[in-house]
Amino acid sequence: MDFTLNEEQQAIKAMARDFVNNEIMPVARKYDEEEAFPEEVMSSLREYGLFNLGIPEEYGGPGIDKLSHALIIEEMARGCAGIATSADANSLSAYPILVGGSEELKKKYLGRLTHEGKYAAFALTEPQAGSDVMGMTTTIERVGDEFVLNGEKCFITNATHANFFVVLAKLKGEQVSKTFNAIIVERDSEGVNVGPKEKKLGLRSSDTASVTFEEVRVPSQNIIGQIGDGFKIFMKALSQARPMAGAQALGVAQGAYEAALAYSKERKQFGKAIADFQGIQFMLADMAMSIEASRLLVHKAVYLLQKDTPSITAASFAKCFASDTAMKVVTDAVQIFGGYGYIREYPVEKYFRDAKIMQIYEGTNQIQRVVIAKELLKV
Numbered sequence: 001m002d003f004t005l006n007e008e009q010q011a012i013k014a015m016a017r018d019f020v021n022n023e024i025m026p027v028a029r030k031y032d033e034e035e036a037f038p039e040e041v042m043s044s045l046r047e048y049g050l051f052n053l054g055i056p057e058e059y060g061g062p063g064i065d066k067l068s069h070a071l072i073i074e075e076m077a078r079g080c081a082g083i084a085t086s087a088d089a090n091s092l093s094a095y096p097i098l099v100g101g102s103e104e105l106k107k108k109y110l111g112r113l114t115h116e117g118k119y120a121a122f123a124l125t126e127p128q129a130g131s132d133v134m135g136m137t138t139t140i141e142r143v144g145d146e147f148v149l150n151g152e153k154c155f156i157t158n159a160t161h162a163n164f165f166v167v168l169a170k171l172k173g174e175q176v177s178k179t180f181n182a183i184i185v186e187r188d189s190e191g192v193n194v195g196p197k198e199k200k201l202g203l204r205s206s207d208t209a210s211v212t213f214e215e216v217r218v219p220s221q222n223i224i225g226q227i228g229d230g231f232k233i234f235m236k237a238l239s240q241a242r243p244m245a246g247a248q249a250l251g252v253a254q255g256a257y258e259a260a261l262a263y264s265k266e267r268k269q270f271g272k273a274i275a276d277f278q279g280i281q282f283m284l285a286d287m288a289m290s291i292e293a294s295r296l297l298v299h300k301a302v303y304l305l306q307k308d309t310p311s312i313t314a315a316s317f318a319k320c321f322a323s324d325t326a327m328k329v330v331t332d333a334v335q336i337f338g339g340y341g342y343i344r345e346y347p348v349e350k351y352f353r354d355a356k357i358m359q360i361y362e363g364t365n366q367i368q369r370v371v372i373a374k375e376l377l378k379v
C-alpha cells in the first residue's frame, strides 16, 4: 500500500494551495460579509483548470483523477467553504448525467458547463422531503412528446446562476420508487421561477435558493436514462458526491487546525505560549489525529470511485466522519482562540459557521448512519 501522492497529484495539490492562498484567502471574508457570489473567483478557477472537476476530459472537463479532485476541494474549502461549494456544484449536477445520461445529453449539457462557462444546479430537496427522498411531491406527466413538470425544490446551490436544473420528479399518479425520474430542465423554460437567495449561517458566498416549476414543458429526450431510473441515478450520484463533501469538511477542519496551531504558538498567558500547556497540546493532538483519520476515509472513498467500484459505505463513512470531525475541530479551534475566536476579524469564527452545514447537506449524518447500517445488515 502506497500512501504517497504521485508527482501529478503533488503538483496539483501545490498549485491548488497556491491559488487558494493568493486568490481565495484574501477575499473570502469580503464575500462572506457581503453574502456575494464570487464570480471573479469562479472565472479564475476556470482559467486555472480548477473548475468542473468531476467532468471527464472528453466532455471538456480537466480530466483529473478523483483523488486530485478531492485534493483540490480540500484546499479550496480550507480557503473558503462557500467558494468550494459554489465551485463544485457543477460536478454535483453532472453526476446524474454521467451516471445515467445518453451520449447526446452528456455532450450537450456537460459541454455547456465546460465550453460555455455555464452553471447547473442539482435539484433534489423539497420543502417537505429532505431526508425522505421518496416522500417528494414534484411530478412529471406525459403530454404528447413532452413532459409537464410541477413542484418546488429548495436549498438549491447555484440556483440563481443555473442555466439548467437536474431534477428528480415522480411520474404523476404513481407512488412507488420505480416511478422516479431524473430530468434536465432549462432555466429559461416558461414556468421556472427561482426564489430569492437564502440568508444563511455559513457558506455565505454560495447562493442557495428555491425553484418552483409550474406547468413547465420539458422535451422527453431530457429524461436521464429510462423512465423509472431516477431514484437510483440520484442515489448513485450522491455516492459520487459524498466523498467530495467529505473532502470539503476536511478542508474546513484543516484550515481551522492550522489557524489554531499558529495562534497557540503566538498567544502568551502565564508567561509562556499557550501551546506549552498540556491542555492545549491534547486539543491539538486530537485535532490532528481526527483530521488524518478523515483524510484516510476520504482518500479511500475516492480511490474506490477512481477504480469504478464506488462503495456506498465508504462514501458515507467519508462524508459523515469528516464532517463530524470538522464540527469538533472548529469548536476546539474557537476554544483555543478564546474570546478572539468569537470575533469576526479572526479566521476561526467563519470556519465555525461554515462547518455546521456539512453535517446536514448531501444527506444528514443521521441519514449517513442509516445508509451505513442498511449496508451492514444486508444479507
Ligand code: COS
Binding pocket: 124, 125, 130, 131, 132, 133, 134, 177, 231, 232, 235, 236, 238, 239, 312, 361, 362, 363, 364, 367, 370, 371, 374
Ligand atoms: N446506489 C445505488 N442504489 C441505491 C443507493 C445508492 N447509493 N441507495 C439506495 N439505492 C437503491 C436501493 O438499493 C433500493 O433498490 P431496490 O429497490 O432495488 O432494493 C432503492 O434504491 C431504494 O433504496 P432504499 O430502500 O434504501 O430507500 P429509502 O427510501 O428507504 O432510503 C435514503 C433512502 C434514506 C438512503 C435516501 O432517501 C437518502 O439518501 N436520503 C438523503 C437524501 C440526501 O442526501 N439529500 C441531500 C440533498 S442533496 S445536497
